Amino acid sequence: MATFKTPAVVLKTQDLNESDKLVCLFSEKLGKITAVAKGAKKSKSKFLSVTLPFCYCNYVVFRGKNLYNLVEAEVIDSFQVFLNDLNTLTYASYLCELIDISMISEESNRELFKEFITTFYFMKINAVSIELLMRNFEVKLLKLTGFGLNLEHCAICKKKIKSSNYINVEYSGGICNSCSKFGSLKISNASYNSLRFLTKVTTDKIYRLSLSDDILKELYEILSEFICHNYSRKPKSLEFLKNFNDSFI
Ligand SMILES: [Zn+2]
Secondary structure, X not given: OOEEEEEEEEEEEEEOOOOOEEEEXXXXXXXXXXXXXXXXXXXXXXXXXXXXXXXXXXEEEEEOOXXXXXXXXXXEEOOHHHHHOHHHHHHHHHHHHHHHHHOOEOOOOHHHHHHHHHHHHHHHHOOOOHHHHHHHHHHHHHHHOOOOOEOOEOOOOOOEXXXXXXXXXXXXXXXXXXXXXXXXXXXXXXXXXXXXXXXXOOHHHHHHOXXXXXXXXXXXXXXXXXXXXXXXXXXXXXXXXXXXXXHHO
């Protein structure tokens, strides 16, 4: 019997039948996996608390014929504090959805796992603006899944560029003054430079960056284009928050 022990976070769950749950985990060692949590729906189950969304545990799983089965789990941080605030809850769900749409099952990505956990802890301690944290995670996600942005050189002619007002999703980078802007997105210099900073800085240093709401909004729109273009589907988690804010502010 192949048994594995790995730290992982619950991305989402689904009822399998009256008593069992299917748990989608993002794990450090096995990547994204789906495991059956037997009896997890019963009120006295040992799996009840370790199969809640966002829960970060050391899980022991064994590989069955088609799916993994949960054997035991030890909580590292439940992150249930995210449920106290609608904004935080929505953004935490968004992070989980980004992992879900960008990862293929059973492909480990330890660097991305580390970024994901670091971002969760930053959200928990409220150390930096949550919008900045999200934009930073999107940039890191693109890079760590093979779609990193090239903002140092023109994506078409490879000439070195200082800044640009055009960025191209297809070419994954900035476009210089001399090349064709056809099919490229317009971007302000301030946003371009902020994006470049995010491609270079490690997450523990992002508190050094302070961005205006306008820049954060522009970066959100541009990074969304990259995410929709490169991954299996468009994330839906933030749509609710956007509609909510539009109608209440
Ligand atoms: Zn060029």
